[in-house]
Amino acid sequence: MEIALLIGSGISIPIGLPNTEEITNNIFPPKDIYLASDSHFYYGKPNPLIPEQAEYNIIINEIISFIFREIKKSDEFQLRDTDINYEDLFYIASNIRSYVYGSNRDAVVLQFVKKLKLNLAALLDNFQFGLHEVLNYSVKYIEDMVRINLLYKPTNFDSLSIFSDIYKDKKIENIHIFSLNHDILLEEFFRGKKDFTNGFEKEVNKVKYWDPNEFYKNYRVKLYKLHGSISWFYFIPNNKKGPILFGDIGDDPDFYHTKDPDGKYQWPMGNAHMLIGTYNKILSYTTDSIFSELFYLFQHKLRCIKNLIIIGYGFKDDGINNKIRMYYQDARDIKILIINPENLKQIVENQLGNSYYKQNKIIFLKKSINDISWEELKRIIN
DSSP states (O other), X not given: OEEEEXXXXXXXXXXXXXXXXXXXXXXXXXXXXXXXXXXXXXXXXXXXXXHHHHHHHHHHHHHHHHHHHHHHHSHHHHHOSSOOOHHHHHHHHHHHHHHHHTSOOOHHHHHHHHHHHHHHHHHHHHHTOOHHHHHHHHHHHHHHHHHHHTOOOOSOOGGGHHHHHHHHOTTOOEEEEEEOOOSOHHHHHTTTOTTEESSBOSOBTTBEEBXXXXXXXXXSEEEEETTBOTTEEEEEETTSOSOOEEEEOTTOOOTTSEEOTTSOEEEEESSOOBOOSSTHHHHHHHHSXXXXXXXXXXXXXXXXXXXXXXXXXXXXXXXXXXHHHHHHSSOSSOEEEEEOSSOOHHHHHHHHOTHHHHTTXXXXXXXXXXXXXXXXXXXXXX
């Protein structure tokens, strides 16, 4: 027997990780943050001896406030029933940055750029910052804060008993878990299990290095992190010679002091490799070497496995929804089991189409992850 699970933040929140609203509130407006010497943002009061730290706070707050106001005035926002969140802010900020850097020539984005320049003119002049610089740091700020907010090492996995039961069921030969979460909850849950992989090789000097061939080996449990992770980084050798490596630092928050396989220090390139935003994720599924590999494996398994169990996912990723719809709309003898404490019937129908309901392919369980058992799920999907 082979099963596939697609999981969202609904499995992490009961453990104690913050939800989207809480992360957004911790990011905007910026509160006591500073830009450290490693060019990353952290929580803490700016150093009064380094005036640039406080200046970055002011200008980042102005940029994100501007984006917030513009989103709120947009026609699209008026039609939706959810609040603005950090993914919306990141999507607009990164698009404005891309335009200013010359890699995006969208006419709609140009209007944002013109308005933003007028709003920031006095601040940029006073602080002697360039627009390129402050936009880059605004995007980096959101990425850093998302990572820091998800740096939570759980000690109690009681709410993941469903995964324990699935793992203990020896009739299941292969367990494929497709995660849309950036946290490392499931990596911690399966830590020490020799039949588990997340696409990285055996640890060397406390870092595991990416090798997608691991997914084709005989591991019983395979975790595919479709949106990346707070623990994934690209690394460049200390002497800047040799290959750039892609590694997973696990539960160690210190990404700046890792060693390569030869025991020499290596330096992180940019931020943690995560997909944050909205529509930009669809592009990354085909253009980013890591995410395109993971997305291909997701598509492949959708073709091969009849039953898909979806836990804690709110159906807000168009790229994921499109693949589910594409591969299952004409298939027979398949079931999609959706487990979520919220009533998602209308949302799912809007995203996947009503043909699923007519063919009885979708089954809803309006429950949280704490309230389900593997025995109950087996009765439904068998």
